[in-house]
Amino acid sequence: MVKLTPARRLLPQPPSVASHDPVPTSAGLAAPDPAAARAPDPSALAARLSAVLNQPGPRISAAVIDAATRQPLFAQRADQAATPASTTKLATSVAALAAVGPQHRITTRAVRGGDGAVVLVGGGDPTLTAAPQRPGTGRPTYASLVDLAKQTSGALTRAGVRQVRVDYDASAYQGPRTAPGWKRNYLPDGEVAPLTALTVDEGRIGGPGAHAQPRVQDPPAAAAQTFARLLKRFGVLAKAGRRTTAPADAQPLGAVQSPPISALIEHAMTESDNDVAEAMARQVAIKKGLPASFGGGAQAVRETLAGLGIADGVSVSDGSGLSTRNRITPLALARMAALAASPQRPDLRAAITGMPVAGFTGTLGPPRYTTPGSLGGAGMIRAKTGTLSGVNTLAGLAVDADGRLLAFAFMAGDGKTSVDPGKLDQLAAVLAGCGC
Numbered sequence: 001m002v003k004l005t006p007a008r009r010l011l012p013q014p015p016s017v018a019s020h021d022p023v024p025t026s027a028g029l030a031a032p033d034p035a036a037a038r039a040p041d042p043s044a045l046a047a048r049l050s051a052v053l054n055q056p057g058p059r060i061s062a063a064v065i066d067a068a069t070r071q072p073l074f075a076q077r078a079d080q081a082a083t084p085a086s087t088t089k090l091a092t093s094v095a096a097l098a099a100v101g102p103q104h105r106i107t108t109r110a111v112r113g114g115d116g117a118v119v120l121v122g123g124g125d126p127t128l129t130a131a132p133q134r135p136g137t138g139r140p141t142y143a144s145l146v147d148l149a150k151q152t153s154g155a156l157t158r159a160g161v162r163q164v165r166v167d168y169d170a171s172a173y174q175g176p177r178t179a180p181g182w183k184r185n186y187l188p189d190g191e192v193a194p195l196t197a198l199t200v201d202e203g204r205i206g207g208p209g210a211h212a213q214p215r216v217q218d219p220p221a222a223a224a225q226t227f228a229r230l231l232k233r234f235g236v237l238a239k240a241g242r243r244t245t246a247p248a249d250a251q252p253l254g255a256v257q258s259p260p261i262s263a264l265i266e267h268a269m270t271e272s273d274n275d276v277a278e279a280m281a282r283q284v285a286i287k288k289g290l291p292a293s294f295g296g297g298a299q300a301v302r303e304t305l306a307g308l309g310i311a312d313g314v315s316v317s318d319g320s321g322l323s324t325r326n327r328i329t330p331l332a333l334a335r336m337a338a339l340a341a342s343p344q345r346p347d348l349r350a351a352i353t354g355m356p357v358a359g360f361t362g363t364l365g366p367p368r369y370t371t372p373g374s375l376g377g378a379g380m381i382r383a384k385t386g387t388l389s390g391v392n393t394l395a396g397l398a399v400d401a402d403g404r405l406l407a408f409a410f411m412a413g414d415g416k417t418s419v420d421p422g423k424l425d426q427l428a429a430v431l432a433g434c435g436c
Helices: 042-053 085-099 145-158 219-233 261-271 274-287 294-308 330-340 421-433
Strands: 060-066 072-076 107-112 117-121 163-169 237-243 252-257 381-388 391-399 405-412
Touching (some): 042 421, 107 145, 405 421
Parallel strands (some): 163 237
Antiparallel strands (some): 060 072, 060 405, 107 252, 381 391
16 A cells, blocks of 8 residues: 555655656555554544534535445445545556556657758647756756757757757647636636647747746747757757648657656646646557547547546546536546555555655645644645635545545535635544544
């Protein structure tokens, strides 16, 4: 079972950062054997949860299951689908790890084109970067457009070519660049870039930076312009060209690869990165031979989850959870978390090791889990958050006071009234504190 609790329960410590090995090992929060500990009594657990659930405010749907046996421990509208917001990323991540595999990497290439052109070919890696990378940050080494330009300029120079046009190929993806159910402000506000198979630094106008940062309107064209500037740096005169499709037998000039899917998923889960999550759904579609579109990605994710036996109660229109059309039941989310924590499925572990740790990392860092009602959950919970206007969700794993691993999902809001995420934190803290 995935280790989830600190060795010293009364003095929780920040868990280690999840590794970026091809198959990440369990990280953080350690219990000797969460499957061997006594499971909580459902009636006692219900009494404690109800004390929070019955407080005034928007109604909350909930599911709590025993992670080892998958037996239900608590249910309140657990089989009623609701808007999952970014807990959709749990479904996307589990599907990507199962279908594509944790060791898969996404390749960005440069090849020779016609009429003296170079073609920059996108494979769907949103973390391709033109920025310098600093070691020791805890982040994986992303594919570098600078390295690709250096490889390409070297190949061109050896061939006696000193001037080129940079065309670009983003044909790995099809269909619209925005999903059904995306609000009009998402792109202007920088919540996500227009979805394409070729983008640099997630299309952020100022390069890598804050999550909500303005994005370019045409990421592939912007990538070609950046690549042309980099080629000039390495001695090849270049100008940005046009959209094209590279021939299958085009002469290769260079290639760079993303970190393994496991590392991308850990990043997407910890930071709730919408661009990476959407890319993961497209990778599932490509693997299954479906169109690399929003529709194809949604179909591929659900088919993969069906193969795992956890598709009931899942209906999605995107991979990130930005779509207001997504619907997932609390029980489905809890089952996904339990499966990803199973020792029989180490290939799914990055979906868990990437989850923020309550009170310490990512979207569950302070000020969350610092209030009297939630502090008991700090360091004891790994969970994915979800936030849209009028919606808050939380799904993940907790180890209770007896050391038993529990999978849960709490979903609140109808999209119309404000929701306090602190109430969901209190519910998760109840699980962590229950030796009942």
